[in-house]
Every structure is written in C-alpha cells, then in structure tokens.
Amino acid sequence: MSTMTKADPATPAGSANPLQRRRPLGDRGFQLVALVAGLLVLIILVLITVTTAQQSTTWFTTAGFKGIFSVSFDGNTHFGAMGVLYGTVISSVIGLIVGVPVSIGIALLLTQVVPARLARPFVYVIDLLAVVPSVVWGLWGIIVLVPWLQKIYHDIASGVKGIPVLDSLFGGDAVGGASFFTAGLILAIMITPIISSLSREVIATVPDIDKEGAYALGATRWEMIRGAVWPHSQGGVVGAILVGFGRAMGETIAVALVIGDSVEVTSHLFYSGHSIAAIIALQFGEATGGEFRSALIGLGLFLFVLTIGVNLVARWFVERAARRARGA
Amino acid sequence: MMAAASNSLGQPVDLREPSGWRRSKNQIMTILMWLAFVIVLIPLAFVLVTLVAKGADAISLQFLTNSTIPPNVVPLGVGGMGAAVVGTLEITGFASLLAIPLGVLGAVYLNEYGGNGILARLISFMSSVMTGVPSIVMGLFIYIIWVLHFGYSGMAGSFALACLMLPIVIRSSYEMLRLVPDSLRQGSYALGATKARVTVTVVLPAALSGIVSGALLAVARAAGETAPLIFTILTVEQTNPNLFSGPDTSLPLQIFSNAQSAYVGANARAWGAALTLVAITFILMIVARIVTALFTRNTR
Amino acid sequence: MEEQQDQLKVQQDAEVLPKLAVPETAPAPAAAGASIFDVKNTSIYYGAFRAVTDVSLTVHENEITAFIGPSGCGKTTVLRSLNRMNDLIPGARVEGDINYRGVPLYGSDVSPTAVRRRIGMVFQKANPFPKSIYDNIAYGPRINGIRNKGKLDEIVERSLKQAALWDEVKDRLNKSGLGLSGGQAQRLCIARTLAVEPDVVLMDEPCSALDPIATGRIEDLMREIKSRYTIVIVTHNMQQATRVSDRTAFYSVLRDEKNDTRTGVLVEYGRTAQIFEDPHDSRTQAYVTGRMG
Numbered sequence: 001m002s003t004m005t006k007a008d009p010a011t012p013a014g015s016a017n018p019l020q021r022r023r024p025l026g027d028r029g030f031q032l033v034a035l036v037a038g039l040l041v042l043i044i045l046v047l048i049t050v051t052t053a054q055q056s057t058t059w060f061t062t063a064g065f066k067g068i069f070s071v072s073f074d075g076n077t078h079f080g081a082m083g084v085l086y087g088t089v090i091s092s093v094i095g096l097i098v099g100v101p102v103s104i105g106i107a108l109l110l111t112q113v114v115p116a117r118l119a120r121p122f123v124y125v126i127d128l129l130a131v132v133p134s135v136v137w138g139l140w141g142i143i144v145l146v147p148w149l150q151k152i153y154h155d156i157a158s159g160v161k162g163i164p165v166l167d168s169l170f171g172g173d174a175v176g177g178a179s180f181f182t183a184g185l186i187l188a189i190m191i192t193p194i195i196s197s198l199s200r201e202v203i204a205t206v207p208d209i210d211k212e213g214a215y216a217l218g219a220t221r222w223e224m225i226r227g228a229v230w231p232h233s234q235g236g237v238v239g240a241i242l243v244g245f246g247r248a249m250g251e252t253i254a255v256a257l258v259i260g261d262s263v264e265v266t267s268h269l270f271y272s273g274h275s276i277a278a279i280i281a282l283q284f285g286e287a288t289g290g291e292f293r294s295a296l297i298g299l300g301l302f303l304f305v306l307t308i309g310v311n312l313v314a315r316w317f318v319e320r321a322a323r324r325a326r327g328a
Numbered sequence: 329m330m331a332a333a334s335n336s337l338g339q340p341v342d343l344r345e346p347s348g349w350r351r352s353k354n355q356i357m358t359i360l361m362w363l364a365f366v367i368v369l370i371p372l373a374f375v376l377v378t379l380v381a382k383g384a385d386a387i388s389l390q391f392l393t394n395s396t397i398p399p400n401v402v403p404l405g406v407g408g409m410g411a412a413v414v415g416t417l418e419i420t421g422f423a424s425l426l427a428i429p430l431g432v433l434g435a436v437y438l439n440e441y442g443g444n445g446i447l448a449r450l451i452s453f454m455s456s457v458m459t460g461v462p463s464i465v466m467g468l469f470i471y472i473i474w475v476l477h478f479g480y481s482g483m484a485g486s487f488a489l490a491c492l493m494l495p496i497v498i499r500s501s502y503e504m505l506r507l508v509p510d511s512l513r514q515g516s517y518a519l520g521a522t523k524a525r526v527t528v529t530v531v532l533p534a535a536l537s538g539i540v541s542g543a544l545l546a547v548a549r550a551a552g553e554t555a556p557l558i559f560t561i562l563t564v565e566q567t568n569p570n571l572f573s574g575p576d577t578s579l580p581l582q583i584f585s586n587a588q589s590a591y592v593g594a595n596a597r598a599w600g601a602a603l604t605l606v607a608i609t610f611i612l613m614i615v616a617r618i619v620t621a622l623f624t625r626n627t628r
Numbered sequence: 629m630e631e632q633q634d635q636l637k638v639q640q641d642a643e644v645l646p647k648l649a650v651p652e653t654a655p656a657p658a659a660a661g662a663s664i665f666d667v668k669n670t671s672i673y674y675g676a677f678r679a680v681t682d683v684s685l686t687v688h689e690n691e692i693t694a695f696i697g698p699s700g701c702g703k704t705t706v707l708r709s710l711n712r713m714n715d716l717i718p719g720a721r722v723e724g725d726i727n728y729r730g731v732p733l734y735g736s737d738v739s740p741t742a743v744r745r746r747i748g749m750v751f752q753k754a755n756p757f758p759k760s761i762y763d764n765i766a767y768g769p770r771i772n773g774i775r776n777k778g779k780l781d782e783i784v785e786r787s788l789k790q791a792a793l794w795d796e797v798k799d800r801l802n803k804s805g806l807g808l809s810g811g812q813a814q815r816l817c818i819a820r821t822l823a824v825e826p827d828v829v830l831m832d833e834p835c836s837a838l839d840p841i842a843t844g845r846i847e848d849l850m851r852e853i854k855s856r857y858t859i860v861i862v863t864h865n866m867q868q869a870t871r872v873s874d875r876t877a878f879y880s881v882l883r884d885e886k887n888d889t890r891t892g893v894l895v896e897y898g899r900t901a902q903i904f905e906d907p908h909d910s911r912t913q914a915y916v917t918g919r920m921g
Contacts, residue, residue, distance in 0.1 A: 231759055
C-alpha cells in the first residue's frame with residue numbers, strides 16, 4: 001500500500017484502497033496507462049541489462065576471466081577490456097581536470113558575481129555549448145583541433161625529453177594529434193555545461209542570510225564564498241562532478257573521432273588510444289565473428305553498469321545535499 | 329579626504345581597503361571566474377565560426393534536397409544530403425511521437441498518482457539515472473531486441489532515440505507539473521471531476537508550455553545523436569522514404585562517416601551536413617526558449 | 629499597525645492611559661560619551677523608493693541605543709546603513725552624511741569590508757555557518773590573517789565566554805554550529821561577531837525568534853559587554869528597549885496620501901527614560917503607550 005501523505009480527493013471518503021470500484025473506467029484506465037508509461041523506465045533498464053548480458057555470454061565463456069581482464073583488443077584473438085577501460089577513464093579524468101575548475105568558476109561567476117538579472121545571456125551561451133551535437137565537436141576536433149595540436153604536442157614532447165615525470169606523461173616518439181589528451185580536451189568542453197548548471201542549482205540554494213553573516217564579519221566576496229557558500233554546496237557540487245564524469249565516460253562519437261585508434265595502456269597522454277564507447281562505435285561494422293560481436297556487446301554492458309554506478313553515487317550526493325538544504 | 333580618525337584610545341582608525349593580499353586574492357579570484365567563462369567562449373566561437381565558414385560553402389538547395397549521396401571521393405557539387413535530411417526529420421519525428429506522450433504520461437504518474445510511494449520514488453530516481461546512460465547502449469539494446477529479428481530500419485533508429493528521450497521528457501515534464509499550484513486541482517475536484525479529467529483538462533494545460541519547451545530540447549538532443557543510429561539504421565545512399573523497413577541514414581551518421589574520410593569532397597559535405605544539423609538544433613532550442621518566455625509571461 | 633495620520637493632532641482620551649514606566653534596573657543616565665555615529669539629514673533610497681527621510685541622530689560610545697517603531701518605518705534600513713550592508717542590495721543609495729568617529733562612512737576611499745570588520749552585525753534569525761562551533765568563531769580572525777592555533781584557541785574561548793556560551797559548548801567545539809538551539813545559536817553568532825573585536829555591534833531584532841529565557845540571557849549579555857562596545861539594537865519589543873537601552877530613537881511612517889507613497893522618519897530621539905516617561909512628540913506618546921504599533 002503506497003503511503004499517501006494527504007487524502008486523495010478523487011477517492012470517495014472512507015475508502016481504504018484507491019483502486020476500489022466506484023471510479024469510472026476511464027479514470028482507472030488513464031491511471032493504468034500513466035503507470036505503465038512510468039514503469040517503462042524500469043522495464044527498459046532491466047531489459048538492457050538482461051539482453052546485453054545474454055549476448056555477451058559468448059565473450060565471457062570464450063575469453064574467460066583472464067581474457068576479459070587483459071589489455072589487448074584486436075578483434076581477432078584478443079578481446080580484453082582493460083585497454084579500452086583505461087582509455088575511457090584516462091580521457092574522462094583529463095576532461096574533469098580541465099573542465100571542473102572552469103565549470104565551477106562559471107557557476108560561481110553566474111551566481112555570486114554577475115547580478116541576477118544580467119545572468120541570463122551568460123546562461124544562454126553555456127546552453128549553446130550544450131546544444132552543439134557530439135558529432136559536430138568530433139568533426140571540428142578531427143579536422144581543426146587534431147592537426148593544430150599535433151604540432152604543439154611535438155614541440156612539448158621534444159621539450160620535455162629526458163625530464164623524468166614529464167617525459168613519461170607528455171613525451172614519447174609516437175606523439176600524435178589524435179590522442180588521450182585531445183579526447184580529454186573535447187570531453188572537458190562537452191561536460192562543462194552539465195557540471196556548471198547542476199552546480200549553479202546547488203549554489204543558488206545557499207540562503208542569503210548566511211552570505212550576509214559572512215559579509216557582516218568584514219569578509220571579501222571570495223572569503224564569503226569560502227566561508228558561507230562552499231560548505232553548503234560541497235556535496236551537491238561533488239555530485240555534479242560525478243554526473244559529468246559519467247557523461248564523459250559514455251561519450252562516444254566525439255571521442256571516437258579524436259582519440260586515435262590503438263588499444264594500449266600507456267602513460268603517454270599524447271599517444272593514440274581508445275575508449276570503450278569509441279571502440280564499439282568504430283568496430284561494430286567490422287565485427288562479423290561471434291566472439292567479436294559478443295565482446296563488443298559485453299563492453300557495452302560493462303559501460304552501462306559503470307555509468308549507472310557513477311550516476312547512482314552522483315545522485316546520492318546531490319539528493320543528500322538537497323535534503324540538507326531543506327532540513328538545516 | 330583621508331579615511332582616518334581616532335578611536336577611544338587615540339589610535340588611528342583606518343577605513344581603507346583591507347591588507348593588500350586579501351584584496352588581491354579577491355580580485356584574482358574574480359578574474360579567474362571571468363576567465364573561466366572566456367575559456368569556454370573560445371571553443372564555442374571557434375566551432376561556430378568554422379561551421380559557418382566551411383559549411384556555407386557546401387550548402388545549397390541541391391545539397392539539402394538531392395536524394396543521392398555520392399561516394400566520398402566525389403567532390404562537392406554532385407549529389408546532396410537530401411537523404412540524410414529526410415532521414416533525420418523522419419527518424420527524429422517518429423521518436424518524438426513515441427517518447428513525448430509516454431514521457432509526459434510517466435511524469436503524470438509520478439506527480440499526480442505516485443505520491444510518495446516506493447514505486448514512484450524508484451521510477452523518479454531511476455529516470456534521473458537513466459539520463460546518464462550512454463546513447464550507444466540504447467543503440468546496442470535496440471540492435472539486440474529488434475534489428476537482429478527484423479533488420480535495420482529507420483523505425484529501429486526511432487526506437488533507440490525514443491529510449492534516449494524518454495527519461496529526459498519524464499524529468500522535465502515532472503518539474504513542470506510540480507509547479508502547477510494545487511489550488512487549480514482543488515478547484516476542478518470541487519466541481520466533481522475525476523482525477524483523469526482534472527489532469528487532462530486543468531493540470532496539463534497549465535504546465536503545457538513548460539512541457540513543450542522541455543520536449544523540444546529533448547528532440548534537439550535526439551536529432552544530434554549518432555551512436556544509437558549506428559546499430560539500428562545502417563546506412564544508405566539514396567533516400568529511403570519508408571521509415572519502417574530498410575536501412576536509412578541521417579545527418580549525424582553522414583557527418584560521422586564523412587569526417588573519417590580523407591577526401592576533400594567528403595569533408596566538405598560533412599561541414600555542410602553539420603551546419604544543417606546545428607541549424608535544426610538551434611531552431612528547436614530557440615523555439616523552446618520562446619515558448620518558455622511566453623510561459624513566464626502568462627504566470628505573472 | 630501603522631500611523632494613520634501624518635498630522636500632529638492626537639486624540640485626547642477620556643482617561644489617562646498608563647505610561648510605560650522605566651524599570652528600576654535601567655541604566656542610570658551618564659554623561660554622553662564620544663560620538664560614534666553622526667547621522668545628518670540622511671535619506672536612504674532603494675532605487676526610486678525612499679525608505680527613510682531626513683534622519684539625524686548621534687550614537688554615543690559605550691551606550692546601547694535602541695531603534696523602535698512600527699513595521700516598515702525604516703529602522704532596519706538605517707541600522708544596515710551603519711555598516712554598509714545596504715551596499716549589497718542593488719539600487720540602494722544613501723544621501724546625506726553618516727560619519728563614523730568623524731570619518732564619512734560613505735567616503736570614496738572607504739572600503740565596506742574594513743567598515744564591517746569594525747562594525748559588526750547580529751541578525752534576526754541566527755545564521756551559524758555549516759561548520760563546527762570552533763570554525764564559526766575562528767572564521768573572522770582567520771580571514772584577518774590569524775593562523776596560529778594557540779591564538780585562535782584563545783580568541784574562541786574568550787569570545788564564547790563574552791557571549792556566555794563557553795560553559796555550554798566548551799566540550800563540543802568540534803560539533804556543527806547548526807546543532808544548537810535557537811538561543812545558543814544566536815549567542816554563537818554574537819560570539820562570532822565579537823571574535824573580530826569590533827568597535828560597534830549592530831543588532832537587528834536579535835531576540836525576536838527566541839523565548840523569554842533566551843531573550844533574557846542575551847539582554848544580560850548586552851549589558852555586560854556595553855562597557856567595551858557600542859551597541860545599536862532594532863527591536864519590536866518596547867519593554868526590551870526600556871530594559872537595556874540608554875537612548876531610544878522612535879521611528880514612524882509618513883504617508884503621502886496624494887502620491888500614495890510611504891517613507892520612514894525619525895520622530896524623536898533621546899534618553900530612554902525621557903522617551904518613555906515624557907515623550908515630546910504625540911506620535912511617540914501614542915506608540916509607547918500602546919495605542920498604535
């Protein structure tokens with residue numbers, strides 16, 4: 001029995017079960033249809049899990065644990081997930097490192113610095129960023145950004161040659177424009193709108209009176225942000241960052257076009273790489289063999305579970321922060 | 329005039345700016361915040377300028393309507409992207425037809441019927457989570473349950489896009505329905521209306537513009553998606569007028585394949601298709617904004 | 629309730645209404661201390677709306693000055709102009725002179741941040757930061773550059789003692805400031821304000837959300853710290869004004885029927901005993917004897 005907090009005006013007084021007779025068929029029918037529509041979400045999620053798992057059994061059984069946890073994926077004999085997982089994670093992390101400071105900076109700018117009535121055009125600009133389709137970012141990336149970065153990467157690589165940590169990160173001989181780092185940059189651009197807008201929502205719930213309290217102690221605006229705004233928004237912003245992380249990991253087309261085409265685990269960020277989503281997109285057409293196709297679907301399942309997990313944690317953070325804002 | 333005076337101990341009281349480093353820190357931070365905004369402006373401007381510059385060369389009436397997509401090696405001027413334009417409109421249109429009513433109904437369930445029950449909270453939570461599912465997974469899903477049995481078709485692509493749009497429409501419609509004041513519902517109940525009637529005749533109309541604008545944004549998002557279509561519509565070189573059978577193509581797919589080609593002609597077509605796609609998306613977004621603006625005016 | 633007429637005529641009642649007697653415990657009038665605030669012909673605007681008109685008064689050192697009056701008469705507006713908190717409201721504008729210790733508060737080279745460090749404020753609803761009690765108090769000193777843990781410990785203890793909160797929280801300084809009761813939270817905010825060692829403490833109806841016992845404690849607190857600070861308090865509670873303040877300023881609303889505008893005015897300002905026992909203005913008399921407001 002669902003717990004309703006207030007009496008449902010559509011049920012006759014005194015009836016315990018809202019589905020008891022006396023409600024016209026059309027009314028009940030409508031409720032049923034609405035319920036089914038809502039259930040679709042759950043149904044689809046469950047079906048995705050089940051069907052992809054089913055199709056990946058060939059991969060599981062043929063490659064086995066050892067095969068799946070290996071690095072190489074060549075579409076022939078090796079179907080390891082670790083190499084592409086590495087690419088997904090590394091490019092997403094780079095995207096976060098570049099994108100998060102920018103997103104939070106924008107969120108703070110639009111909530112604390114720019115007066116409320118003037119903020120709208122800025123928000124429109126950020127929305128523009130979000131509306132550009134992934135494939136267009138990829139097109140621009142591969143035709144404009146990659147060749148331009150290629151030169152820069154080469155310069156950096158020769159510059160850091162020999163220096164211990166920097167060389168393993170930014171050096172190397174196979175440096176190319178299409179690489180982990182370029183994918184990370186494009187991801188940063190693409191996840192900034194969502195992180196920024198979710199953060200803005202959270203930051204906007206900080207009560208004015210807390211901000212006044214800080215100002216009344218003689219704080220500058222930055223000190224006020226650190227003292228009054230940040231402690232309130234911490235949890236929510238972390239949630240926003242995780243949502244962005246999930247988005248970055250699932251981003252397919254833009255990454256596929258600029259990450260290069262080689263599956264390997266390497267510290268060289270300017271090397272060509274691959275990601276889970278990109279490899280599925282690029283190689284599905286060529287996947288004729290049973291195990292190949294099964295492996296790609298299995299990778300899809302893997303990505304599905306991964307992004308759902310990250311999103312669950314993210315929403316938990318955001319809900320918790322929202323609850324705190326209402327309660328405290 | 330100097331901002332100085334004496335306090336009760338006779339010591340000078342200075343009301344000028346706080347010490348240098350506090351003030352500098354504040355200014356630096358403000359500058360950094362502005363810088364953050366400028367940093368995102370740069371790629372955005374860059375992309376839009378390139379898009380317009382390179383795309384405009386390719387766009388022509390022939391480009392938009394000619395139903396034969398030439399092989400990559402062929403230079404610009406022959407054939408066009410008509411097949412892809414039609415494909416995009418049809419596939420996205422059908423997906424919207426599926427996802428929008430179902431999404432709105434789902435939101436109606438959550439807000440009007442579900443209350444605080446476990447099921448409603450679960451559906452609400454999982455819809456949020458589902459918006460984060462990569463679109464490629466939706467494509468794989470439809471591939472498995474539909475394409476493997478019934479083959480590639482534009483409709484399969486629509487199914488995949490609809491799966492993508494559904495949680496977005498549910499969430500945005502839900503937020504709009506929540507905003508409808510309860511007094512409107514009470515007034516209708518008091519006249520003896522059933523819940524269904526209240527919802528359809530009072531609540532939905534009140535939330536309509538918000539729902540519409542949210543739906544338009546979902547459509548814009550779906551129109552730009554590539555990954556779900558890779559596994560569901562395959563590709564064609566001629567317009568496929570039949571949405572329900574046979575492979576199809578769409579603008580994002582064409583951009584994707586042409587982008588990977590080394591030929592100048594293919595790249596030029598990619599830019600033209602990209603400009604067309606972005607124009608469609610922008611128009612949808614602008615219409616959504618206009619609808620929202622009308623909404624806020626009506627509630628004043 | 630607001631002033632219904634803007635003329636000075638007052639209805640004579642058949643019987644004499646009881647006057648509000650100033651209680652025995654009220655502070656004895658003393659010689660006026662140095663002038664802390666010198667407000668001269670000041671009007672404050674929010675955009676085109678004139679919130680207060682032509683206010684002139686002097687706040688003296690180490691005294692408690694109360695602003696009383698009906699709602700909407702601008703007493704909070706005037707209070708907030710004394711530490712430039714109105715600057716935070718877009719469109720707020722001050723015309724006239726407000727001098728702090730002889731220096732124009734709104735001078736061109738005056739920093740609002742520096743002003744607020746010296747002129748602190750306690751708000752109507754306690755607003756502790758979502759941090760520990762310790763960090764709440766330490767926030768002010770920290771932004772002023774004090775990092776030394778020993779020094780901060782000392783400041784926290786001293787401030788909490790001044791605010792009469794030390795004994796109650798000394799064992800849980802690390803607990804969140806949000807977990808305190810209303811009265812405790814307000815004393816925490818007072819301690820937080822005192823931690824930066826201001827010159828003046830402004831209080832905007834600090835007890836309006838508190839029960840009588842908590843209110844009594846804060847009034848005791850005010851009397852204790854008066855010797856080291858200057859206090860200006862806005863209050864709706866006339867008895868409170870008589871209990872704690874040395875001087876009282878009575879504000880009221882001036883209505884312009886023709887243009888349908890309202891603005892706040894300072895009606896009378898003087899020693900508390902005089903305001904309540906022998907008001908010079910009939911509007912003051914009407915308010916303090918309870919016939920309006």
